[in-house]
Amino acid sequence: MQGPAVPAGTAASAILAGLRRGAPGTAQALVVVAAMALWVTSLRSVELQDITDLGLVAALPAGAFVALALATGGFALALRRPDPSTPLVLLHLVALVVMLHGATPFIDSEPAFNVVWRHAGVTDFVLTTGRVDPNIDAYFNWPGFFFLTGLATRAAGLDSALGLSAWAPVLFQLSYLPGLVVISRTFTSDRRLAWVAVGLFYLTNWVGQDYLSPQAMAYTIYLGVVAIVLTCFTRTTAPDLAGLRARGRRVLARVHARTPGMVLVEPRAGETISPGQRSALILVCVVMIAATVGSHQLTPWMMLAGLGLLVGLRRCTARGLPVITLVLLVAWMTYLAAAYLDGHLKPLLGQALDVQQTVSANVSGRLQGSANHLLVVRLRMVMTALVWGLAVVGAVRGLRRGWANPSHAILALAPVALGVLQPYGGEMLMRVYMFSLPFAACYAAVAITPSPARRGWWVTAVLTLSAFVLVGGFLFTRYGNEQTTLFTTREVRAVDHLYSIAPPGATLIAASANVPWKQRHYADYHYQLLGRQLHFPPGRPTDRRIADEVAAYMAGERTKAGGAYLVITRSQRVYDAILGSQAWGSATDIQRAVERSPRFTKLYDDRDGTIFVLRRSHESRTA
């Protein structure tokens, strides 16, 4: 088909105009790609020994900071218009995710986090035996995630699930992205504000729970369920909420009495769905919740808290979802996690509502260690307080503009209720922050984003400044423990050697949990930690006293199948030095005491890892 004739000059002008329109975006895209390349090049020059107790930031070369500045500034620049280009913003977000959450594989060839090694071990157990044994430990009572890692490990032809770990943080963070976009778009119809909220999530999500773990997978599912509820089961589809809405409006109108006549509005209604789609989506939610119930201890309770409050406050029309969640939880705990709860229910219930213990475990218990580590911990608290403070400011600012987003406020506050219930091993405050962050970030975005009436350069300046502050804080808060979480090849070799000499059934002992072990033979050995087993009267014991206690403990831990092996690695020593050791001493003290004692033989010493056993002549005497 022949179209209308277009004069050559007009066509050329149109092309040039199009190029001019697209040129800034293309230039920005090229800049962010260059920033990523610079980031990768800079990280590859980082030496592990240059990382200090202040974290990765101490070892970063200047190029890394330039790269981050380019990417963050570019993100702010991409948001200069009220209707930003979605591909350009997405490109910047993906770049920031890769840069901020995927730094570790460029620095260290060994998988980070001792917990990841344990998760690989549980996967190995599932793969080799084809079953789960709930009597081993808690992982086997909530094993869902390990079926997934088992499938991925075998299908990818890997020897161990450790091969999946390098890029897991980036994968999980990217899997959160669509859910975050939905959450922010149900919060506001202002597209720029929505993208700022998503960006804020990534710049302030310092908790680092995105490694190869059940909680990272469960969080993806959580965001999916929340996205469905906020979009398809919101109160806008509920027929009986007019009265409540009117009452709410009257209350809220009093709050912003300074702008009389303003009408409180909510963003656009969710997706209109047919009864068939509604049933299908309920089923999808149930499947997702059920998978979470069998995979992670905490996430389904967070789901229950959020869904329960939404339904209770008549913000959600899927009234059966909290009930179904509760039934699934009770059923799982009664039948499939009974082995774990048999031994742990009493202490768990004893900790419930013990606010003092929760605060102690989550706040004061963490305020120990080296001076630089204390700075990192305090920065984490400041960052958390900053986000929640900005969220409060944003909520008030939103109300004054006439916006009402009660569902997001409810979901931001719901995790706090669980925070009081359980210390969760001193990690509850972090988890509460993580689960409230997608919603708190929406309100915080309102606080920092200038009004749409402002000029583009002003918006860019404010967002750039905010992003620089947050990224600066992120480098300390997210990567502040990097010296303890990374492992050297030498210490991995030491643990490999331990497995090669210790017969199955032997007891393997370390000073603290920060060891790259258990990635295989998860149930073939007895694993023990000296830090929990040694007890001394107040005051510093002598080296001889420590050696005697260690010898007595190892003699008692010998099994018929094999002896007891003590392994002290670099990361244990660093962990104690940075995060604080037992009152009686550290991994370094144990190593020094054992090396000086004639009661031990050193079987292996590779600077970063040392293996000791009791001398035979001393075993009988000690026993």
Added chain:
Amino acid sequence: MKLRYAPELILVSSTLAMLEGVIATGASPVRLAAVVWFLTVCPGLAVVGLLGLHDRWLALAIVPGLSFALDVFVGGILSYSGLWSPAAAILILVTFSIAGAVAQDAAGRRAATSGSVG
């Protein structure tokens, strides 16, 4: 090409890429990427494509979570029933994904036919 065919294409091409990687010997970054992509996207997309959601961001938000959930279910059912086999689990997920692609294609054709008749 109309966008409504995209989910079916993604499902079929992702499944084939994953299978090709699995059949090929030895672990490689490409095989790892194909497997991770398949397990993260395909089972969920097989269902979400049938829901007829207009909001693409919502569909995208459901896909990874639902995929993980279905992966966990298949693995869990096989393990708890004493039939654990990674190969069987992958085969079930592949069948599920291809069935989803076929069903979406059929639904798309039905919609196109009724649209042209109407």
